[in-house]
Amino acid sequence: MKALWLEDRELSVRDVPAPLCEDEALIRVRVSGICGTDLELVRGYYPFTGVIGHEFVGDVVASPDADWLGARVVGDINASCGACEQCLAGRPTHCEARTVLGISERAGAHAEYLTLPVANLHRVPDSVSDEAAVFTEPIAAAVEILAQVPIGPGDRVLLVGAGRLGQLIAQVLATTGADLAVVARHDRQKALLHARGIRTLEPDGVEPRRWDVVVEATGSPSGFGLAAAALRPRGTLVLKSTYRGDVTLALAPFVVDEITIVGSRCGPFEPALALLESGAVDPVPLIEATFPLADAVEAVRVAGEPGTMKVLLRP
Amino acid sequence: MKALWLEDRELSVRDVPAPLCEDEALIRVRVSGICGTDLELVRGYYPFTGVIGHEFVGDVVASPDADWLGARVVGDINASCGACEQCLAGRPTHCEARTVLGISERAGAHAEYLTLPVANLHRVPDSVSDEAAVFTEPIAAAVEILAQVPIGPGDRVLLVGAGRLGQLIAQVLATTGADLAVVARHDRQKALLHARGIRTLEPDGVEPRRWDVVVEATGSPSGFGLAAAALRPRGTLVLKSTYRGDVTLALAPFVVDEITIVGSRCGPFEPALALLESGAVDPVPLIEATFPLADAVEAVRVAGEPGTMKVLLRP
Numbered sequence: 001m002k003a004l005w006l007e008d009r010e011l012s013v014r015d016v017p018a019p020l021c022e023d024e025a026l027i028r029v030r031v032s033g034i035c036g037t038d039l040e041l042v043r044g045y046y047p048f049t050g051v052i053g054h055e056f057v058g059d060v061v062a063s064p065d066a067d068w069l070g071a072r073v074v075g076d077i078n079a080s081c082g083a084c085e086q087c088l089a090g091r092p093t094h095c096e097a098r099t100v101l102g103i104s105e106r107a108g109a110h111a112e113y114l115t116l117p118v119a120n121l122h123r124v125p126d127s128v129s130d131e132a133a134v135f136t137e138p139i140a141a142a143v144e145i146l147a148q149v150p151i152g153p154g155d156r157v158l159l160v161g162a163g164r165l166g167q168l169i170a171q172v173l174a175t176t177g178a179d180l181a182v183v184a185r186h187d188r189q190k191a192l193l194h195a196r197g198i199r200t201l202e203p204d205g206v207e208p209r210r211w212d213v214v215v216e217a218t219g220s221p222s223g224f225g226l227a228a229a230a231l232r233p234r235g236t237l238v239l240k241s242t243y244r245g246d247v248t249l250a251l252a253p254f255v256v257d258e259i260t261i262v263g264s265r266c267g268p269f270e271p272a273l274a275l276l277e278s279g280a281v282d283p284v285p286l287i288e289a290t291f292p293l294a295d296a297v298e299a300v301r302v303a304g305e306p307g308t309m310k311v312l313l314r315p
Numbered sequence: 316m317k318a319l320w321l322e323d324r325e326l327s328v329r330d331v332p333a334p335l336c337e338d339e340a341l342i343r344v345r346v347s348g349i350c351g352t353d354l355e356l357v358r359g360y361y362p363f364t365g366v367i368g369h370e371f372v373g374d375v376v377a378s379p380d381a382d383w384l385g386a387r388v389v390g391d392i393n394a395s396c397g398a399c400e401q402c403l404a405g406r407p408t409h410c411e412a413r414t415v416l417g418i419s420e421r422a423g424a425h426a427e428y429l430t431l432p433v434a435n436l437h438r439v440p441d442s443v444s445d446e447a448a449v450f451t452e453p454i455a456a457a458v459e460i461l462a463q464v465p466i467g468p469g470d471r472v473l474l475v476g477a478g479r480l481g482q483l484i485a486q487v488l489a490t491t492g493a494d495l496a497v498v499a500r501h502d503r504q505k506a507l508l509h510a511r512g513i514r515t516l517e518p519d520g521v522e523p524r525r526w527d528v529v530v531e532a533t534g535s536p537s538g539f540g541l542a543a544a545a546l547r548p549r550g551t552l553v554l555k556s557t558y559r560g561d562v563t564l565a566l567a568p569f570v571v572d573e574i575t576i577v578g579s580r581c582g583p584f585e586p587a588l589a590l591l592e593s594g595a596v597d598p599v600p601l602i603e604a605t606f607p608l609a610d611a612v613e614a615v616r617v618a619g620e621p622g623t624m625k626v627l628l629r630p
Contacts, residue, residue, distance in 0.1 A: 086548055094572065095550035117485065126407040148573070224566070233401055233409035243566040250540070251558040258463070261576040263569040 003111035004296040024115040026062035032109040034303040039204030052104040057133040074136040076120040112315040135283035142172040144267025153177035161217030162189035172211040233257040318366040318426035318613040334452040339430040341377035347424040349618040368425030369417040373446040388449040391435040392416040450598035458580025468492035476532035477504035547591040548572040
């Protein structure tokens with residue numbers, strides 16, 4: 001099958017053997033999405049050789065459980081062992097032996113086919129298009145914030161960062177009825193948010209020590225600094241980006257102000273699908289281009305240009 | 316009156332006017348305790364000129380509310396305005412206009428007299444000695460951890476640091492029935508903990524990625540690193556010390572492992588007094604020496620020697 005292969009920071013579209021695993025479902029990919037993590041893998045921030053990609057929607061064409069045959073599905077990207085301490089404690093996304101679709105020890109979704117355990121699959125409601133369903137994984141990551149931090153009407157919530165993931169986080173946070181504002185730098189970012197009725201702020205327009213919850217989605221030290229300064233005493237700072245390299249910071253203010261910092265990664269798929277089905281979250285306007293898988297190298301280049309939102313691939 | 320005065324990093328015992336404030340209670344100090352924060356003030360980590368000291372027990376000798384006259388009391392060290400956003404939101408210890416006994420804009424407790432608002436006072440139960448009651452403030456700071464993080468039987472709780480504050484935190488954590496261990500370096504620290512039936516570990520004996528909650532009470536980057544490495548995924552790191560200067564750290568692991576970091580400062584006095592009354596916490600073995608206030612400069616020197624636990628002053 002055709003797939004987007006990463007090796008030594010070099011991408012190529014090549015013919016590779018289709019994945020084979022009788023214990024897992026075989027899925028023919030309809031659409032896959034290029035994510036910031038894909039770009040970081042290409043830049044070598046994580047070691048990985050193989051087929052990248054972890055955002056997808058596809059059809060089950062073979063399965064150990066016949067009930068899934070023919071289903072249009074999305075899938076949790078963390079395949080867990082079910083037997084380690086993390087799994088037994090109800091934290092399967094933190095499984096000590098996990099493999100991660102297109103990220104760690106498991107061939108990914110920028111390909112004609114992929115396999116995943118049946119336990120990872122979620123049926124896509126008929127009313128949700130492929131172009132929307134392919135966003136389920138990053139929307140689930142945004143929903144994880146709500147699973148970790150109670151946010152409701154009346155809470156002052158600031159999101160720092162309005163890029164690829166930030167746009168989805170903004171839409172998910174907007175469903176809570178919180179007093180939400182988003183720090184956005186680029187006109188296109190702002191326009192997309194304003195079209196959803198979401199307020200934006202310039203970085204220098206953020207009132208310090210005001211916000212109950214601040215979500216940091218830039219992954220940059222300057223974003224972290226802005227987010228920390230915006231929090232009120234006993235506020236909560238959610239870290240929703242992985243930071244490359246070390247960050248130097250003064251910890252004393254976090255103690256004096258009794259700040260809570262919450263690291264946040266993968267989230268639950270079912271609420272994400274529910275948000276897509278209801279229309280409360282609409283990711284489709286974020287799509288900038290769709291490339292055939294054969295042109296995936298060019299697609300990744302475009303996805304990596306500053307300000308690009310979502311680029312999709314079709315096998 | 317006689318008081319321990321700090322100015323330009325120099326301590327002296329001098330005669331100063333007794334504090335005068337008709338809106339507040341006037342308290343004659345029975346005993347005061349020398350705390351790590353006092354030592355940091357002397358080292359110039361915070362700017363403060365005046366009478367230092369914030370741990371005390373004393374008698375109310377004048378009060379706008381006659382019910383308090385003659386009462387033996389301890390007192391919340393943060394005097395709040397009652398009118399700012401933090402006060403109105405129920406966070407008086409974070410009052411934007413707060414003064415802090417012997418720390419910020421308010422004369423402290425290493426003196427013959429101090430004043431505090433009546434709202435800050437707590438009566439000391441008759442069965443609690445002066446020598447125990449003088450520890451109410453740091454015990455309250457330890458209790459703050461339980462107010463912020465649910466800890467119960469079956470939780471694996473690691474405390475890093477067994478000094479002055481660490482000893483009290485250990486005793487408070489032991490009341491929860493958690494599986495508790497304390498990283499202690501010095502024999503005297505270990506002996507005090509073992510006498511309370513609390514288990515200790517060497518730094519290199521800490522199993523990584525095992526602990527549900529880790530409390531960091533060293534305030535050092537090495538302590539922070541040890542604490543972070545000990546946490547299991549989705550664990551909680553409580554920062555119970557103020558860190559001097561900047562700390563350089565990789566934030567990505569906190570995101571990947573979805574760690575929660577909680578800054579923790581001052582806590583509630585009533586539960587602290589209840590722990591003293593029941594005997595569940597007994598701080599008296601931590602007392603190493605009691606000096607007359609006239610010898611307070613020497614007392615601070617002794618308190619600053621490595622390994623010294625608690626030094627008290629008597630006016």
